[in-house]
Amino acid sequence: MRARIIGTGSYLPEEIRTNYDLEKMVDTSHDWIVARTGIVERRIAAEGECTSDMATKAAQRAMDMAGVTAEDIDLIVMGTITGDFPWPATSCLVQAQLGAKNAHAYDISAACSGFLYALSNANDFITSGRGKRALVIGAEKFSHIVDWTDRNTCILFGDGAGAVVLEGQESEAGVLSTHLYSDGNYWELLHQPGFGARYPASVDGIEAKLPFLRMEGNEVFKVAVRSLTKVSKEALKTNGYTSADVAQFIPHQANLRILEATTKRLGLTDEQSFINVHKYGNTSGATIPIAIDEANRQGLLKSGDLILSAAFGGGFTWGSTLIRW
Numbered sequence: 258m259r260a261r262i263i264g265t266g267s268y269l270p271e272e273i274r275t276n277y278d279l280e281k282m283v284d285t286s287h288d289w290i291v292a293r294t295g296i297v298e299r300r301i302a303a304e305g306e307c308t309s310d311m312a313t314k315a316a317q318r319a320m321d322m323a324g325v326t327a328e329d330i331d332l333i334v335m336g337t338i339t340g341d342f343p344w345p346a347t348s349c350l351v352q353a354q355l356g357a358k359n360a361h362a363y364d365i366s367a368a369c370s371g372f373l374y375a376l377s378n379a380n381d382f383i384t385s386g387r388g389k390r391a392l393v394i395g396a397e398k399f400s401h402i403v404d405w406t407d408r409n410t411c412i413l414f415g416d417g418a419g420a421v422v423l424e425g426q427e428s429e430a431g432v433l434s435t436h437l438y439s440d441g442n443y444w445e446l447l448h449q450p451g452f453g454a455r456y457p458a459s460v461d462g463i464e465a466k467l468p469f470l471r472m473e474g475n476e477v478f479k480v481a482v483r484s485l486t487k488v489s490k491e492a493l494k495t496n497g498y499t500s501a502d503v504a505q506f507i508p509h510q511a512n513l514r515i516l517e518a519t520t521k522r523l524g525l526t527d528e529q530s531f532i533n534v535h536k537y538g539n540t541s542g543a544t545i546p547i548a549i550d551e552a553n554r555q556g557l558l559k560s561g562d563l564i565l566s567a568a569f570g571g572g573f574t575w576g577s578t579l580i581r582w
């Protein structure tokens with residue numbers, strides 16, 4: 258029994274915020290952003306448009322492609338750190354919006370690795386025989402936790418959602434392996450200080466900008482490249498493959514320099530590597546399912562192809578998966 262992706266979907270908000278728009282907001286330039294990150298523009302959710310709304314649209318598109326209804330879904334698991342509320346889980350809101358009354362639903366907090374963590378959970382759920390179908394979602398509304406006056410961080414992030422439907426099948430195709438890691442010693446390099454138990458909500462906290470994300474970009478960069486490379490190699494080695502066997506590498510889209518450094522260390526060519534970070538920036542847990550959906554709809558993922566994916570994010574968390582399409 259393998260858990261196979263039978264449908265993909267994504268949703269990007271309409272509003273496009275370009276680097277030129279950012280030039281009017283902070284002391285930066287289009288050229289600097291492109292040179293350092295490869296990002297040209299990102300999407301911004303509309304007023305009142307929540308993570309659950311974007312996730313529901315992506316999930317519905319994945320289910321439409323798969324030809325299944327909401328009632329066919331046994332599990333909804335979503336990677337997000339920008340849910341509608343601290344609780345309940347945003348996946349419960351998605352369940353309600355979809356009418357997926359036979360599914361249980363929960364969120365996973367693993368930042369940019371959230372989708373791969375969710376995929377790993379859903380894969381275990383299906384291959385252990387607990388259920389037949391799962392909706393695996395990555396959805397984020399980073400625009401509300403970004404400090405739009407901080408040029409070090411605001412240039413990097415965007416909003417969006419992606420989803421896949423996983424189904425248990427007696428097949429050679431499907432998820433071949435997942436590898437997940439964390440190292441909480443690095444939590445401070447990438448985090449959102451407020452408001453939780455450590456810094457409860459307060460007026461002082463708002464003035465200190467605690468609800469906005471904080472990042473040590475340089476340090477994150479170095480550990481990200483090292484970890485993405487190592488965990489990708491592990492996925493290949495575990496399954497007895499090399500980089501030459503990979504049809505598409507679909508990594509977390511953090512920024513172009515991280516992607517290029519990782520791709521080079523893995524010995525992959527540009528043709529093997531799927532990149533869309535220039536259009537959407539870093540949508541955290543949503544980048545991988547959005548990229549999988551785009552690659553799929555562009556006809557780049559063919560039956561029997563080996564698809565390698567890897568992610569790295571706050572926590573630190575990181576992981577990889579190898580999928581036979």
Ligand code: ACO
Nearest residue numbers: 285286289293369408409412474475477478481511512569
């Ligand atoms: N526009 C113009 N100048 C800027 C900007 C900006 N938007 N941001 C920073 N600078 C300046 C800095 O102030 C600094 O100036 P100084 O030398 O006078 O002090 C200079 O540019 C260099 O700053 P660095 O931080 O050293 O620039 P760096 O080359 O490291 O690029 C970046 C910064 C793009 C954030 C890089 O570190 C990076 O990509 N890090 C990875 C972080 C990341 O992707 N995080 C996402 C979450 S984790 C993940 O998804 C993997």
